[in-house]
Amino acid sequence: MPEANLxxxxxxxxxxxxxxxxxxxxxxxxQKTEADYLAGxxxxxxxxxxxxxxSLKVSGSTFLGYSAMGYTFGLSGxxxxxxxxFGTWLWARYGAPRMRQKGKFTTLPEYxxxxxxxxxxxxxxxxxxxxxxxxxxxxxxxxxxTIGNYLLGVEYWLAALIGLFITILYVVLGGYMAATVTNxxxxxxxxxxxxxxxxxxxxxxxxxxGFSESLLQEFPKAFSASNVPLKQVVAWIxxxxxxxxxxxxVILKSSFxxxxxxxxxxxxxxxxxxxxxxxxxxFLIGMIARAAFGADIKSxxxxxxxxxWVGGSIGGPLLxxxxxxxxxxxxxxxxxxxxxxxxxxxxxxxxxxxxxxxTEKQRVxxxxxxxxxxxxISYVVALLLPLVLELAILGIKFAxxxxxxxxxxIFWKRSKGCTRAYTWSLVLGFFTMLIVQIIxxxxxxxxxxxxxxxxDPVVIVLPLCFVFYIVAVLLDKPNSxxxxxHIGEVEQNMI
Amino acid sequence: xxxxxxxxxxxxxxxxxxxxVSGVIVLKKANxxxxxxxxxxxxxxxxxLWVESKSFWPTVWAFLILGSIVxxxxx
Numbered sequence: 001m002p003e004a005n006l007x008x009x010x011x012x013x014x015x016x017x018x019x020x021x022x023x024x025x026x027x028x029x030x031q032k033t034e035a036d037y038l039a040g041x042x043x044x045x046x047x048x049x050x051x052x053x054x055s056l057k058v059s060g061s062t063f064l065g066y067s068a069m070g071y072t073f074g075l076s077g078x079x080x081x082x083x084x085x086f087g088t089w090l091w092a093r094y095g096a097p098r099m100r101q102k103g104k105f106t107t108l109p110e111y112x113x114x115x116x117x118x119x120x121x122x123x124x125x126x127x128x129x130x131x132x133x134x135x136x137x138x139x140x141x142x143x144x145x146t147i148g149n150y151l152l153g154v155e156y157w158l159a160a161l162i163g164l165f166i167t168i169l170y171v172v173l174g175g176y177m178a179a180t181v182t183n184x185x186x187x188x189x190x191x192x193x194x195x196x197x198x199x200x201x202x203x204x205x206x207x208x209x210g211f212s213e214s215l216l217q218e219f220p221k222a223f224s225a226s227n228v229p230l231k232q233v234v235a236w237i238x239x240x241x242x243x244x245x246x247x248x249x250v251i252l253k254s255s256f257x258x259x260x261x262x263x264x265x266x267x268x269x270x271x272x273x274x275x276x277x278x279x280x281x282x283f284l285i286g287m288i289a290r291a292a293f294g295a296d297i298k299s300x301x302x303x304x305x306x307x308x309w310v311g312g313s314i315g316g317p318l319l320x321x322x323x324x325x326x327x328x329x330x331x332x333x334x335x336x337x338x339x340x341x342x343x344x345x346x347x348x349x350x351x352x353x354x355x356x357x358x359t360e361k362q363r364v365x366x367x368x369x370x371x372x373x374x375x376x377i378s379y380v381v382a383l384l385l386p387l388v389l390e391l392a393i394l395g396i397k398f399a400x401x402x403x404x405x406x407x408x409x410i411f412w413k414r415s416k417g418c419t420r421a422y423t424w425s426l427v428l429g430f431f432t433m434l435i436v437q438i439i440x441x442x443x444x445x446x447x448x449x450x451x452x453x454x455x456d457p458v459v460i461v462l463p464l465c466f467v468f469y470i471v472a473v474l475l476d477k478p479n480s481x482x483x484x485x486h487i488g489e490v491e492q493n494m495i
Numbered sequence: 496x497x498x499x500x501x502x503x504x505x506x507x508x509x510x511x512x513x514x515x516v517s518g519v520i521v522l523k524k525a526n527x528x529x530x531x532x533x534x535x536x537x538x539x540x541x542x543x544l545w546v547e548s549k550s551f552w553p554t555v556w557a558f559l560i561l562g563s564i565v566x567x568x569x570x
């Protein structure tokens with residue numbers, strides 16, 4: 001493998017970082033209200049929602065993880081995209097436009113409170129979302145630390161700190177709009193970088209026929225559909241169908257910020273289409289690595305190996321910029337999502353309870369401070385906890401307990417205003433997940449940085465959560481206080 | 496392991512087609528919806544106006560095709 005040219009890598013990253021901070025500075029002047037800062041004033045167009053949304057979904061770990069999957073399982077690893085596609089499609093067709101039509105929301109707990117009522121449930125779900133988001137920001141820091149250390153020889157803690165600092169800078173300055181525009185540019189960079197690797201790798205292997213011949217020589221079952229066990233495919237479907245939208249509050253948030261239901265639907269449809277291509281690229285890169293290196297490379301290094309092999313000592317470090325872009329584009333909106341929850345679900349109600357009036361300027365300032373505070377917590381988590389990826393996955397698992405309640409707001413009018421049913425099914429689902437997780441954890445095996453379970457807790461708990469929710473709603477009736485508050489509100493689930 | 500390797504492979508590859516077709520159907524449905532009054536919003540800057548304009552996607556496609564050709568020639 002050629003040695004990375006440190007100078008080229010640093011210069012490319014500095015140019016990229018200046019560009020991102022410039023965008024932050026440009027949008028900083030437009031941050032007049034809390035809605036401007038935390039939700040782009042709910043006025044973002046469909047193309048922008050869709051393209052920036054895909055880059056927040058695709059993180060650094062997507063590139064490393066999916067290329068490892070392509071390397072290990074060959075074509076059959078592509079089963080994982082089936083639920084990824086289905087979840088996003090379901091969200092585009094039904095979720096995004098219907099939720100956006102109900103009003104301008106900034107956080108998922110805020111939306112759920114609007115649909116069901118219940119201040120306790122709002123706070124409870126807010127904690128789940130904040131922990132999940134902190135986990136994601138921390139994985140981004142780990143991505144920066146690892147790649148900076150591995151390729152450029154920068155100390156792990158320093159590389160993570162530099163990545164975090166640039167992200168904080170443009171997020172604090174320009175808020176949601178800056179994060180969206182940088183995500184848009186980051187998506188283009190990630191796609192261009194991935195395309196460079198795929199087209200370059202296949203060309204180097206002698207075109208498509210050369211690529212498939214080399215691959216089959218190294219891995220005779222590369223094009224088999226059954227290298228992945230059926231049990232694993234079922235677990236992927238259960239987890240990832242909901243992963244894209246129900247669980248990733250940032251995806252929900254991006255649809256809340258669309259200019260109208262049409263923009264939310266269009267943005268999510270574009271996201272669906274881009275999912276196909278964005279997840280295919282790292283997957284193909286893994287297969288290219290298998291064809292080019294065979295057993296000479298570890299599956300986890302297939303992305304970096306291909307990067308240096310195709311890019312060489314100059315192109316390789318240049319291709320680090322799209323990787324940094326993939327990491328930052330996930331961390332920035334996860335930070336803003338956590339900050340929105342902290343502001344709207346905790347700080348604002350506390351201020352209101354004390355009758356402390358706040359100007360919009362003060363709210364924007366407080367939002368900025370909370371971004372910095374949450375970023376520091378994420379950095380400490382990234383440095384102190386050895387299994388940060390596992391923390392992020394745990395965050396996702398616990399967030400799945402909200403899935404039935406979210407689906408209920410979209411598909412089940414009967415559930416509207418059933419505060420007790422929502423609260424109890426949420427709490428019951430959470431503690432069931434906690435117990436099953438503890439039981440399953442004891443028999444799980446640690447492979448690399450993640451645990452492999454005999455049966456993933458989500459596979460057991462998610463169906464139970466649906467049962468809890470359905471039974472609870474059938475037993476409950478709409479809260480009379482809630483109905484009084486929302487009198488005259490007509491359901492418009494027509495799109 | 497699945498039984499019926501061929502069937503599984505056909506199903507897996509058919510998903511690829513399904514992904515794109517279903518995405519395009521929803522996109523067409525979204526595009527058919529009417530724009531709200533006062534669209535585009537006055538707050539949009541030049542970048543947003545261009546990203547939401549009709550010339551945006553043809554530019555992206557041209558960039559992707561040209562980029563692929565240049566990469567294949569350079570490597």
